[in-house]
Amino acid sequence: xxxxxxxxxxxxxxxxxxxxxxxxxxxxxxxxxxxxxxxxxxxxxxxxxxxxxxxxxxxxxxxxxxxxxxxxxxxxxxxxxxxxxxxxxxxxxxxxxxxxxxxxxxxxxxxxxxxxxxxxxxxxxxxxxxxxxxxxxxxxxxxxxxxxx
Numbered sequence: 429x430x431x432x433x434x435x436x437x438x439x440x441x442x443x444x445x446x447x448x449x450x451x452x453x454x455x456x457x458x459x460x461x462x463x464x465x466x467x468x469x470x471x472x473x474x475x476x477x478x479x480x481x482x483x484x485x486x487x488x489x490x491x492x493x494x495x496x497x498x499x500x501x502x503x504x505x506x507x508x509x510x511x512x513x514x515x516x517x518x519x520x521x522x523x524x525x526x527x528x529x530x531x532x533x534x535x536x537x538x539x540x541x542x543x544x545x546x547x548x549x550x551x552x553x554x555x556x557x558x559x560x561x562x563x564x565x566x567x568x569x570x571x572x573x574x575x576x577x
């Protein structure tokens with residue numbers, strides 16, 4: 429046989445096929461699962477925080493709405509607002525019915541920033557024939573209190 433003829437019958441040498449990108453290695457799958465779990469955990473924590481602080485945002489809106497009321501109704505509405513917030517914070521609905529000296533003591537214990545005039549408006553204005561005007565400073569103090577609690 430002719431060596432030329434034998435060489436012509438040979439095929440060229442082919443290398444192996446290139447390694448594809450799919451499917452990724454197990455390490456990439458684990459990294460993807462870790463990233464997805466982290467994103468889901470952060471989203472759940474942010475949602476819980478948003479829902480937990482919903483009452484504060486609602487209370488701030490309610491307090492802002494109280495500034496729009498006429499003077500004769502404002503003192504009683506502010507006192508009712510403080511009662512609702514305290515009942516929510518303490519998880520005790522009986523605080524909605526507290527009156528007199530025990531109500532003033534409860535206000536002093538929970539909102540120490542209030543002065544005597546503001547305490548009088550919150551505690552006794554409901555029983556006065558002509559309720560006193562609500563001091564404007566009470567709204568900023570109550571807003572700071574709601575934000576802090």
